[in-house]
Amino acid sequence: MIRPLRYSLRMISRARGSALLRSGAVAVAAALTFFVLAQSSTVRAQAQDLAVGGIGVDTIERATISLTIIAVIVGALQVGVLMTRVVLQRMQEIGVLKAAGISSRDIFLVFLFESLIYGFVGGVIGCLIGLLIAVFGPMPGGEEILRAFAITVALSTIVATLAGLAPARRAVRAPAVEAINHAW
C-alpha cells in the first residue's frame, strides 16, 4: 500500500499545476456541500424559533439532503472524467509499468490513490471556500462548522475514491503493447 501511495504522491507533486486544478474542480462541489451542511442547522434553528409559516423543518432537511446529493453527483462525475483523462494521458507510463512486470494491483492503487488524494485535498479546499461564503450568511457556530468540515472531507474523499475505481480499472486493463505504443 505504502509504495503505490508514495508513487502517487510523487507524480502529483511533479504535476503541481494540473493537480491543483483537479483538486479545485472537486473543491467546488465540496464547497457547496460544506455550505449547505453548515447552514442547515442554523437555518433549521431559526425556522423553529420564528415558526415561519410553510417552511417546516422537514423542508429544510429535504433541501439539505437534495443539495448534498447534487454536490456528490457533480463531484463524482468530475473525478470520473478527470481521472479518465489522467489515465489516458499516462498510457505510455502504464505500458512501461506493465512491461516491467509491475503488478496490476500496484498500478490500480497508484491511480486510485490519486483520486483519493484529489478528493481529500479538494474536500479541504472546498471547506475553506465554503467557510468564506458562509461569512455572508448567518454565521454558523463552531460545532456546526466542525461537523460540516468532517462530513464534507470524508464524503469528498470517499466519493472521489469510488469515482476513481473505473478509471483505475481502465489503467489496469489496458493492453500493455498498445499502451506502450500509445495507440490512443
Add this chain to the structure above:
Amino acid sequence: MNENQEAPDTGPEPVVETRDLWKLFKLGDEVVKALKGVTLAVDPGELVVIMGPSGSGKSTMLHLMGGLERPTKGEIILEGQPLSGLTESQLSTMRHRAVGFIFQSYNLIPLLTATENVELPLVFDDVDTDEVRRNCAELLERVGLGHRLDHTPSRMSGGEQQRVAIARALIGRPRLLLADEPTANLDHKNGEAIIELLTTLNHEMGMTTVISTHDRSVAEHASRVIEMRDGKVISDSGPGQATSDNHLATA
C-alpha cells in the same frame, strides 16, 4: 531427489525458446498473420540481432519472447518455464524478474528524473530504497550519464534518453534484454554508440540480448543474425561463439 533421472547434458538451457510460434491480429474483418510458425532458441550470453523489413514481425517476436503478449498458437519457454500455463499475474512476475525491455521511442516518464526513471521497475518492490538509488547511480554512470542523474528527459538528447532507458531495463538484473529498434529514432553516430553500449554490456556482463533492427550495420556486432520476412525466419546464422560448441561440432 534422484539425480540419475536428469537429462543428458545438451549444453546450456536456452534463456528463451519459441516453438512453432503464431500470432494473428484481427483488424476489422481482416486477419493479419504477424508470425507464422517461428521456432528458435536463444542461449545464455548470446547477442542476437533480428533483421527484417517493416511489418516482418520483429516487434511481435520480441513482445512474445518477453511475455508481453500471448501467442495465438505455439509455446514460449522463458528460463525453462513454459509461459502458456501462467496466469496474467504470474506472467507479469516473470517479466519483472527475468526481462528488460528497451523501446524505439525510449518511453521515459517525462516528469521523473533520470534516476527516478531508472528505479521505476523497482519502486513497488519491498527493497531497500537507498540501495536501489545507489545501483541506479552506478548504472547511469555505467551508461555514461553519471552527470545527468537529476535531469528530466526533456533536458536530454535522444541518445541520452535511450541510455537512461537501457539503465532502466537493467536495474532489475534481468536474464534477458530485449531491444526493439533501439536506434531507429537516433542519428547514425548516436545509434552506433547505443549499439556499442549494448555490445559492451553483452560482453562484460554476459547479458543475453536480442535486438531488432532494419539497420544492416547493427548486425556486425551480433554473435548471431536472424532474418525475418513476412512472419517467418528466413535465415539464422545459428548460435555463435557465445554458446556451447554443441551445434557447431563440425567446425
